[in-house]
Amino acid sequence: MLRLHGFAVSNYFNMAKLALLEKGVDFEINTVRGSQDAEFLAMSPRGKVPCLETEQGFISETNVILEYIDETQGGKSLLPSDPFARATVRALAKEVELYIELPARSCYPEVFFGGKVEQNVKDKAKAELQAGVAALRRHGSFSPYVAGSEMTIADILFLFSIDLAQAVAKKLFGLDLLGDWPEAQALLELLSKNPNVQRIETDKKAEMAAFIAAMSGPGK
Numbered sequence: 489m490l491r492l493h494g495f496a497v498s499n500y501f502n503m504a505k506l507a508l509l510e511k512g513v514d515f516e517i518n519t520v521r522g523s524q525d526a527e528f529l530a531m532s533p534r535g536k537v538p539c540l541e542t543e544q545g546f547i548s549e550t551n552v553i554l555e556y557i558d559e560t561q562g563g564k565s566l567l568p569s570d571p572f573a574r575a576t577v578r579a580l581a582k583e584v585e586l587y588i589e590l591p592a593r594s595c596y597p598e599v600f601f602g603g604k605v606e607q608n609v610k611d612k613a614k615a616e617l618q619a620g621v622a623a624l625r626r627h628g629s630f631s632p633y634v635a636g637s638e639m640t641i642a643d644i645l646f647l648f649s650i651d652l653a654q655a656v657a658k659k660l661f662g663l664d665l666l667g668d669w670p671e672a673q674a675l676l677e678l679l680s681k682n683p684n685v686q687r688i689e690t691d692k693k694a695e696m697a698a699f700i701a702a703m704s705g706p707g708k
C-alpha cells in the first residue's frame with residue numbers, strides 16, 4: 489500500500505494527499521516533519537515532505553508525486569490525455585509553484601513564524617508574486633477549474649499555494665491578490681465544497697496547535 493510521509497499543516501503534503509483522496513486510493517500516512525537526519529535523507533534526498541513510499545522505493549518532489557499517483561492509480565484522471573492539454577496543465581502547475589508558491593514561501597518566516605525577512609527579499613517576493621498572479625491570469629482558463637472544465641493537478645497546486653500567497657501579500661504588502669479576480673474566488677469557493685478538501689482542512693486544523701508549538705519551541 490502507498491504510504492505518504494509528511495504532516496497535515498504542510499501545503500505540499502496536502503497536495504499529494506488530495507490527489508490520493510480524489511483518486512480514491514487506499515493509502516497510509518506517516519506523520520513526520522522534514523529533516524536533515526541521515527535516515528530521513530535516505531527517503532527524501534533534500535529532506536523535505538511529502539515523500540511517497542511505494543513498493544519500489546521513495547518518490548519526492550510534489551509535482552512528480554502527483555504525476556506518479558495519476559499514472560499508477562485508478563480513479564479519475566488529474567491530467568488530460570491529449571498531449572497539448574497535458575503540457576498546458578503541467579505548465580500551469582509549474583507556474584503556480586515557481587512564480588506564486590516559492591516567492592510567497594520566502595516570506596513565510598515573517599508572516600507565519602514570528603521571524604524577520606530582509607527587505608530586499610520582501611521586495612523581490614512582492615514583484616514576483618504580482619508577476620506570477622498576472623501570468624496565471626493570462627494563462628489559466630478558470631472555467632471553472634484552472635485549466636478548463638476538469639479538476640487537474642494545476643488546481644491542486646493552486647488551492648494549496650494561493651491561500652498562503654494571499655496571506656503573505658496582505659500582511660506584508662497590503663495587497664489583495666484575489667480582490668479583483670472573481671474567477672479565482674469562484675474556484676476557491678467551488679473547491680471548498682469538495683469533501684476531500686474539507687477533510688484535509690479539518691486534519692490541518694487538528695494538527696495546527698502542535699505544529700505552532702513545535703515551530704516556536706527551543707532552537708526554532
Ligand SMILES: N[C@@H](CCC(=O)N[C@@H](CS)C(=O)NCC(=O)O)C(=O)O
Binds near residue numbers: 500
Ligand atoms: N520542492 C518540494 C518542496 C516541499 C517543501 O518545501 N516541503 C516543506 C513542508 S511544506 C518541508 O519539507 N520543509 C522542511 C524543510 O525545508 O526543512 C516539493 O515539491 O515537494
